[in-house]
Amino acid sequence: MNQRIKILIADDHTLIRDGMINTISKRMADVSFGEASSAAEVLKEVLNQQWNLLILDINMPGRDGLDVLRELKTIQPELPVIILSMYPENQFAIRTLKIGASAYLTKKHLLKNF
Numbered sequence: 001m002n003q004r005i006k007i008l009i010a011d012d013h014t015l016i017r018d019g020m021i022n023t024i025s026k027r028m029a030d031v032s033f034g035e036a037s038s039a040a041e042v043l044k045e046v047l048n049q050q051w052n053l054l055i056l057d058i059n060m061p062g063r064d065g066l067d068v069l070r071e072l073k074t075i076q077p078e079l080p081v082i083i084l085s086m087y088p089e090n091q092f093a094i095r096t097l098k099i100g101a102s103a104y105l106t107k108k109h110l111l112k113n114f
Contacts (some may be wrong), residue, residue, distance in 0.1 A: 002021065003030075003085050004030045004031065004032045005028070005030060005031045005032070005052045005053070005054045006031075006032050006033075006034065006050065006051050006052050006053075007031060007032075007033050007034070007051065007054075007055065008033070008034040008035070008036060008042070008045050008046070008049075008051070008053070008054045008055070008058065009022065009033060009034070009035055009036070009040070010035075010036040010042045010054065010055065010056045010057055010065075010068075011037070011055075011057040011060075011084065012037050012038065012057065012059070012060060012061050013057075013107070014037070014079075016084075016107070017037075018059070019036050019112045020055060021033050021035075022070045022096045025105065026085055034049065034051070036059040037061070038060055038062045039060040039061065039062035039063035039064075039065070039067070039068045039076075040062050040063075040066055042054070042056065042060065042072075043068065043071065043072070046072060046075060046076060046079065047075065051079060052065065052080070053059075053079075053080050053081075053082065053091075054072070054079055054080070054081045055081075055082045055084055055105075056068065056069065056072075056081055056082070056083055056084060057083075057084045057085070058083055058084065058085040058086075058087065058096070059085070059086070060094060065083065065085075066092075066095070066096065066099060067095065069081060069083065069100060069101060070099055073100035076102070080102040081100065081101050081102055082101065082103045082104070082105055083096040083101045083105065084105050084106075084107060085104065085105070085106055085107065086106065086108070087106070087108045088106065089104060089106065094106065099103075101106070
């Protein structure tokens, strides 16, 4: 029996969360999703459940996504985190990877897949 992959999508825009869920669901079977719209919700979800992947917006209400990433890497260092941002790679990608992100994805590239 295959175990479901659990992906937490953290973005303050419902449209982005819905679009990512729709896109990933079309391409992958056995995926379940959680959603968070603020930094506090992200931390709560990570503390209360096991996730296989977190897709984290860099701009989150409450706290900056980079601060959330730093804290997450102390709580669950093994959790893969993809940073999602409207900013070009040259502004934040290297910084996020040094903090512990697994990848950096711009919303511009994401929107091409919707």
